[in-house]
Amino acid sequence: MKQFVNRAYLQPMFLYLSSGLAKVYMESLHEQLVLKIIPADNIVGLTSLFSGNNVFQYSVSAYVNSKVKLIDINIFRQKSFELLLSRKDFAELSGMTTETVIRMLKKMA
Structure with a gap:
């Protein structure tokens, strides 16, 4: 299983899962809480876009071979x-x- 994003990772990007299947989860020392399963054609990390601090609040890993496209958040912050x-x-x-x-x-x- 390949991890796309690690929680609290500072990144001015969000992800577009173009194919595959991924999970969004939070981790503690002893357990993992799966928040949702993401199918293809979905965006992950939009909370980072609106929070303003560019920190992912959760981790994302692929369940199967997946294709991910990184989209720069700063594109949406431009005024023109x-x-x-x-x-x-x-x-x-x-x-x-x-x-x-x-x-x-x-x-x-």
């Missing part, structure tokens, strides 16, 4: 970011006119 899609792309994805998307983006700025 570069849009990789054009306004036209947003309009086509959302079923709106380009003008409506432009108005909505201006309101959000």
Whole structure:
């Protein structure tokens, strides 16, 4: 069983479990308390995102061979970011006119 995250580990990341199966648990000297079982396509470590201290409150281990992607928490703390899609792309994805998307983006700025 491979351990992804150790409790109280300082890490500005959270995990996306893209395949496999993992457990979220807390450990004491003599026992282990499994908090939940995480199937594929789930995010682990969001509490670190909102707590502001980047410390995981629990440990995570894989039950089977798993693929995990690390996502930097600081991406979500940025006040601005570069849009990789054009306004036209947003309009086509959302079923709106380009003008409506432009108005909505201006309101959000």
